[in-house]
Amino acid sequence: MKRIVYKTKKGIRLDKALFDFLDQTFTNLNEEFNLYLTRDFYYDNTKIRDDISCAEERTLLGLFSNAIVRGSEENITYQEYGVYKKQDYIGRADMFVSTPYFQIIIEAKKWSSTFLKYSPRELSDFLGKIWEQGKRYYEPELSTLRKRPYLMTMVFEFNNYEVSRFHETLSSIREYDIDIARDGVNYLTAYELDNNILMIYGWIE
Numbered sequence: 355m356k357r358i359v360y361k362t363k364k365g366i367r368l369d370k371a372l373f374d375f376l377d378q379t380f381t382n383l384n385e386e387f388n389l390y391l392t393r394d395f396y397y398d399n400t401k402i403r404d405d406i407s408c409a410e411e412r413t414l415l416g417l418f419s420n421a422i423v424r425g426s427e428e429n430i431t432y433q434e435y436g437v438y439k440k441q442d443y444i445g446r447a448d449m450f451v452s453t454p455y456f457q458i459i460i461e462a463k464k465w466s467s468t469f470l471k472y473s474p475r476e477l478s479d480f481l482g483k484i485w486e487q488g489k490r491y492y493e494p495e496l497s498t499l500r501k502r503p504y505l506m507t508m509v510f511e512f513n514n515y516e517v518s519r520f521h522e523t524l525s526s527i528r529e530y531d532i533d534i535a536r537d538g539v540n541y542l543t544a545y546e547l548d549n550n551i552l553m554i555y556g557w558i559e
Contacts, residue, residue: 356384356545356546356547369455369456369502371453371455371456372455372456372504372558375425375453375455375456376541378425379418379421379422379425380421380543380554382420382421382422382424382425383417383418383421383545383554384545385421385424386417386418386420386421386424387406387417387545387547387552390406390409390417391406391547406547406550406552407512407550407552409464410464411448411462411463411464411510412433412434414462414464414510415433415448415449415460415462416433418449418508419431419433419449422451426453426454428453428454429451429452429453430451430452430453431449431450431451431452432449432450433448433449434446434447434448434449435447435450437490437491437494437495438494439494444490444491444494445490445491447459447460447461447488447491447492447495448460448461448462449462450495452501453501454501455501455502456501456502456503456504457499457500457501457502457503457504458503458504458505458506458558459488459491459492459495459503459504459505459506460488460506460507460508461484461485461487461488461491461505461506461507461508462507462508462509462510463484463507463508463509463510464509464510464511464512465509465510465511466511466512466513468480468509468511469509469511469513469553469555481507481509481556481557484507484509484556485505485507485557488505488506488507489505492505504558504559505558505559506556506557506558507556507557507558508554508555508556509553509554509555509556510552510553510554511552511553511554511555512550512551512552512553513550513551513552513553540556540557540558540559541555541556541558542554542555543555
């Protein structure tokens, strides 16, 4: 698997520490994917090849967490942790990230072929629903965060049926000021494996 593109939206004011963190983490994630793909998996004592597109959201987030920690021994991550508002239980946030400079609450989804199939409005509505879900965990946590806080949505999307179409748009994505965002995607990175494209994209604020 190789990382083939990474872009952030023109005009999005990511501070340098956050931009460098994302770029390094997505680079490290490529190594995590490659490690995952070289492992042997067994079912009833029979060796099988695990297709990464079959990995669950939690597994993909686990690989992302590994990539974060690989970046610095000062980076800390928690997955599926409980969030409370005073004494009321709100739910479990997908991931909390703490670095020396900022902290991030992440709400993630695994999807298939949404980016290429949805219209700009549908894509915006789709991301907006994930954002609202993330805000349920982010807002109660604001009073406890001691560093610059961010909310980040993250979609893991496999386009194994849309590879040719993806490559048709890849050249414009590389030039991307962020045309691919079409309607507000703040960041996008993509990885290629055989006939499968994994896109990771979302909003961060």
